[in-house]
Amino acid sequence: MNKQILFGLLLAALTLPASAAFDIGQLMTGLAAHKGGRAKFVEKKYISLLDKPVVATGEMSYSAPDRLEKRTLTPKPETLVLDKDKVSIEREQQKLTISLANQPEALAFVDSIRGTLSGNRAALEKNYALHLSGTEEKWVLTMLPSDQRISAVILRIVVTGSRNQVLGIEYLQADGDRSVLTIEPITGK
Amino acid sequence: MRLSGARVFLLWLLAMLVGAAIVWQSRFSADMSFFLPARPTAEQQVLVDQLKEGAVARLLMIAIAGGDAEQRAALSRDLRRRLVAGPDFLSIQNGEAGSQDADRDFLLRHRYLLSPAISPERFTVDGLRAAIGDSIDRLASPVGMMLKNLLPRDPTGELVALLGTLGGGNEPASRAGVWASRDGERAMLLVQTAVLGSDTDGQQAAIERIRREFAASSGGDPAFTLQLSGPGLFAVNSRAIIVSEVTRLSLISACAIIAVLLFVYRSPRLLGLGLLPVVSGALAGIVAVSLAFGTVFGITVGFGAALIGESVDYAIYYFVQSGRSGVDAWRQRFWPTVRLGVLTSVVGFGVLLFSGFPGLAQLGLYALTGVVTAALVTRFVLPKLSADEYPMRDLRPLGVRLQAVIERLHVLRWPVILLALAAAALLISERGALWNPSLSALSPVSAADSDVDMALRADLGAPDSRYLVLVNGIDQESTLQAAEAVGRHLDGLVAAGQIAGYDSPARFLPSQSSQSARQAYLPEADEVRQRLAEALQDSPLAASKLEPFLADLAVARQQAPLSRADLDGTHLGLAVDALLLHGRQGWSALLPLRPTASDIEAGQLRQALAGSGALFIDMKTEFNQLYNDYLQEAMLLSLSGLGAVLVLLGATLRSPRRLAAVMLPLLLAVIIVIAGLYLAGERLHLLHLIGMLLIVAVGSNYALFFDRAEENHGLDPETLASMLIATVTTSIGFGTLALSEVPILHAVGVTVGPGAFLALLLAAIFVPRGTVR
Numbered sequence: 001m002n003k004q005i006l007f008g009l010l011l012a013a014l015t016l017p018a019s020a021a022f023d024i025g026q027l028m029t030g031l032a033a034h035k036g037g038r039a040k041f042v043e044k045k046y047i048s049l050l051d052k053p054v055v056a057t058g059e060m061s062y063s064a065p066d067r068l069e070k071r072t073l074t075p076k077p078e079t080l081v082l083d084k085d086k087v088s089i090e091r092e093q094q095k096l097t098i099s100l101a102n103q104p105e106a107l108a109f110v111d112s113i114r115g116t117l118s119g120n121r122a123a124l125e126k127n128y129a130l131h132l133s134g135t136e137e138k139w140v141l142t143m144l145p146s147d148q149r150i151s152a153v154i155l156r157i158v159v160t161g162s163r164n165q166v167l168g169i170e171y172l173q174a175d176g177d178r179s180v181l182t183i184e185p186i187t188g189k
Numbered sequence: 190m191r192l193s194g195a196r197v198f199l200l201w202l203l204a205m206l207v208g209a210a211i212v213w214q215s216r217f218s219a220d221m222s223f224f225l226p227a228r229p230t231a232e233q234q235v236l237v238d239q240l241k242e243g244a245v246a247r248l249l250m251i252a253i254a255g256g257d258a259e260q261r262a263a264l265s266r267d268l269r270r271r272l273v274a275g276p277d278f279l280s281i282q283n284g285e286a287g288s289q290d291a292d293r294d295f296l297l298r299h300r301y302l303l304s305p306a307i308s309p310e311r312f313t314v315d316g317l318r319a320a321i322g323d324s325i326d327r328l329a330s331p332v333g334m335m336l337k338n339l340l341p342r343d344p345t346g347e348l349v350a351l352l353g354t355l356g357g358g359n360e361p362a363s364r365a366g367v368w369a370s371r372d373g374e375r376a377m378l379l380v381q382t383a384v385l386g387s388d389t390d391g392q393q394a395a396i397e398r399i400r401r402e403f404a405a406s407s408g409g410d411p412a413f414t415l416q417l418s419g420p421g422l423f424a425v426n427s428r429a430i431i432v433s434e435v436t437r438l439s440l441i442s443a444c445a446i447i448a449v450l451l452f453v454y455r456s457p458r459l460l461g462l463g464l465l466p467v468v469s470g471a472l473a474g475i476v477a478v479s480l481a482f483g484t485v486f487g488i489t490v491g492f493g494a495a496l497i498g499e500s501v502d503y504a505i506y507y508f509v510q511s512g513r514s515g516v517d518a519w520r521q522r523f524w525p526t527v528r529l530g531v532l533t534s535v536v537g538f539g540v541l542l543f544s545g546f547p548g549l550a551q552l553g554l555y556a557l558t559g560v561v562t563a564a565l566v567t568r569f570v571l572p573k574l575s576a577d578e579y580p581m582r583d584l585r586p587l588g589v590r591l592q593a594v595i596e597r598l599h600v601l602r603w604p605v606i607l608l609a610l611a612a613a614a615l616l617i618s619e620r621g622a623l624w625n626p627s628l629s630a631l632s633p634v635s636a637a638d639s640d641v642d643m644a645l646r647a648d649l650g651a652p653d654s655r656y657l658v659l660v661n662g663i664d665q666e667s668t669l670q671a672a673e674a675v676g677r678h679l680d681g682l683v684a685a686g687q688i689a690g691y692d693s694p695a696r697f698l699p700s701q702s703s704q705s706a707r708q709a710y711l712p713e714a715d716e717v718r719q720r721l722a723e724a725l726q727d728s729p730l731a732a733s734k735l736e737p738f739l740a741d742l743a744v745a746r747q748q749a750p751l752s753r754a755d756l757d758g759t760h761l762g763l764a765v766d767a768l769l770l771h772g773r774q775g776w777s778a779l780l781p782l783r784p785t786a787s788d789i790e791a792g793q794l795r796q797a798l799a800g801s802g803a804l805f806i807d808m809k810t811e812f813n814q815l816y817n818d819y820l821q822e823a824m825l826l827s828l829s830g831l832g833a834v835l836v837l838l839g840a841t842l843r844s845p846r847r848l849a850a851v852m853l854p855l856l857l858a859v860i861i862v863i864a865g866l867y868l869a870g871e872r873l874h875l876l877h878l879i880g881m882l883l884i885v886a887v888g889s890n891y892a893l894f895f896d897r898a899e900e901n902h903g904l905d906p907e908t909l910a911s912m913l914i915a916t917v918t919t920s921i922g923f924g925t926l927a928l929s930e931v932p933i934l935h936a937v938g939v940t941v942g943p944g945a946f947l948a949l950l951l952a953a954i955f956v957p958r959g960t961v962r
Contacts, residue, residue, distance in 0.1 A: 045328060049340055052729035056329035075326040085363055085373075091330065177337070
């Protein structure tokens with residue numbers, strides 16, 4: 001009997017915070033309300049071929065709903081602009097424009113970033129199964145690709161953040177390589 | 190020798206049969222070459238070659254509209270799959286993933302022969318360290334991610350270097366995995382036909398195939414529509430317009446004129462005889478053009494409608510005028526006047542023969558031959574066939590009424606002079622706005638078609654190839670070497686920011702000498718292994734992981750040099766074919782330039798290329814120059830034609846006063862017609878100019894009868910009636926052309942149609958009182 005009560009309390013203890021807990025809908029609503037801003041980033045790529053990670057740093061800016069600019073400063077200056085369905089990359093006086101549909105790998109990255117930043121749950125769920133954990137102050141959104149074309153490239157995407165601010169994105173690729181993007185917002189825009 | 194009527198008829202029939210046989214064998218064309226210069230400069234020759242044989246002339250743009258993005262993409266994929274089967278198309282691009290794989294494989298396989306970065310320094314310890322360091326840095330970027338798997342094979346990044354030189358870096362937008370318009374509402378495809386752009390039949394077959402396959406693919410669902418554009422479609426549409434117009438205009442003109450003739454002759458037999466010179470003239474005109482030019486332009490045949498109106502005149506004069514006085518008297522009294530009229534027409538059309546605008550030269554030869562033949566048949570064949578029986582309508586009452594009208598017309602002299610002065614003042618004050626400054630004014634492509642083309646072109650980012658650099662060589666190798674040499678000049682311009690980039694056939698098919706030089710720079714595998722160990726000491730990349738690179742290098746050292754055949758099955762092969770041309774005068778390479786945001790400064794570029802033997806061509810400037818040349822030439826021709834008519838009339842009339850009396854109404858008619866056209870909103874181009882000349886050349890036929898009347902015999906009512914009828918038929922003939930959608934025909938019609946009638950009217954107004962009694 002005591003055990004049952006204890007178990008019931010335990011259940012309640014587990015479920016009570018859960019019902020009041022932060023859910024995907026809330027997260028998405030918060031993210032969607034975020035209209036943009038600037039941030040510094042550090043991106044580390046762990047590549048099996050290399051003995052050390054490749055590190056890139058720079059600035060990002062986002063304006064809702066579909067423009068993202070990533071300005072890499074080191075090791076080589078590079079500007080990547082995602083505008084609707086086009087990615088243009090400027091590097092070493094060369095400008096390359098890619099239409100996303102030709103690059104399923106790139107599309108997978110882009111959809112995950114864009115969907116998260118814009119709080120577009122439908123877009124995310126089209127390609128990924130979503131799992132949210134943590135609190136509103138410190139949430140972790142795990143995305144598992146449901147489309148085989150994407151899962152052939154990416155095994156898992158983990159986005160971390162606080163409230164409506166994304167603070168980190170980690171990609172685990174199918175070949176075991178991974179990339180960790182750390183974002184530090186520049187406040188007072 | 191006196192020939193009997195039957196013999197003359199048989200001879201005529203025989204000549205007609207021979208003519209018909211030649212026409213049967215003739216090649217008819219409705220393509221752009223009507224407009225292309227007969228004696229091109231070197232720059233214009235490039236323009237001509239590009240329009241006739243260039244790859245751009247073989248591109249067709251396709252847009253699929255209707256349904257949602259997924260449905261359109263499915264149609265696009267299915268259409269591509271259908272079109273790929275069969276020999277009609279060299280390439281069908283719709284942006285599908287995987288469609289560029291063959292190109293990438295080729296570049297990867299041959300990167301050490303193709304990469305301009307290959308040099309002796311590339312494979313030294315320092316060179317390797319720098320190149321591999323760059324590649325590792327590149328892994329930090331998304332571009333690098335795509336190339337990560339290639340790092341062990343291509344650590345120096347040759348493929349990246351090659352891909353960077355490909356295309357303009359601008360791809361069309363994309364929806365659901367295939368190319369789409371900028372607004373995303375249409376799926377886009379770009380195809381290149383196997384047949385030349387100048388092969389209108391082939392283009393038509395290709396276009397029909399696309400339409401058929403699309404209909405099959407969409408199952409005829411009206412929700413989905415197909416839009417096509419491109420030079421081939423323009424050619425096919427223009428031809429369809431011209432063919433339908435030739436039939437339509439000739440029919441209208443013939444019916445109207447036959448109606449007039451039936452009214453006049455009241456005899457089917459006379460009508461038949463009266464049409465004899467017309468048919469002979471039209472046939473002879475085509476025969477002459479076919480023999481002289483090899484190809485007959487559709488527009489030339491369309492001009493037949495006007496020729497009918499003009500050449501029927503001679504038979505009218507003959508029947509009406511000889512009716513009272515008999516054949517011999519007609520020959521004596523009227524033939525010299527008719528002959529002089531024929532000669533002025535011949536002069537008018539004849540100057541066109543000297544035109545460098547082949548279409549104009551053909552029109553001239555066609556009309557000239559037609560008029561002369563019609564006159565000769567009237568003079569020598571008709572009298573034999575018609576003998577002396579003329580049960581035709583008595584035109585005397587009509588003539589008498591005309592006489593009465595003309596007697597009262599002189600009151601209009603001052604008003605006409607004032608009108609002409611006002612018209613002249615208008616033309617002088619508006620002289621800057623009179624002319625249409627563009628060659629497209631002559632193009633039969635409709636404004637709607639042209640708008641569709643612009644829209645599709647913008648959606649696809651299709652190259653407009655405005656700027657080109659041309660180099661020549663005696664063989665393929667020397668031409669490719671020349672292209673490489675000029676490419677080094679252009680690299681400098683790219684670095685200086687004067688141009689955004691350029692394409693070159695040598696990029697995918699380097700000269701044999703460049704290829705073997707690059708091959709000679711590739712060190713042996715053991716050598717590279719040692720250098721790598723040193724170069725990569727502090728690198729995150731271990732040298733031991735680069736064995737695939739060493740294997741590829743060893744293969745590259747043994748590779749046979751690339752030839753054009755190795756590029757088969759790739760878009761790169763098509764690019765080389767488009768840019769490396771083998772013509773009658775040897776080989777040439779085209780290097781299209783990509784401008785920066787602003788237009789390219791021709792002067793700067795020519796200076797940069799000075800001494801390299803390369804020719805810089807701005808297609809737009811060339812087109813405008815071409816049109817300007819035509820216009821200048823047309824002015825010159827018109828003035829020479831006018832001068833020649835003056836000389837001819839002056840020599841025959843032998844009196845400045847008589848000459849002035851003949852010319853005054855003609856010149857007034859020209860001024861009034863041109864001012865009228867301007868007020869009606871017509872922008873003038875060179876065919877209007879030619880039309881002015883024809884007003885003088887053709888209109889003088891009628892003015893001359895008044896001159897003749899004044900000089901000796903007065904003007905009897907029958908002759909007056911015949912003049913009116915002849916003018917009416919000529920005006921109908923030319924006026925019919927005004928209905929044409931083909932600007933060339935329209936301009937001549939709208940000028941000469943009213944002009945010819947006005948010439949007669951003004952001649953009647955200015956004829957001295959009492960002359961026509």
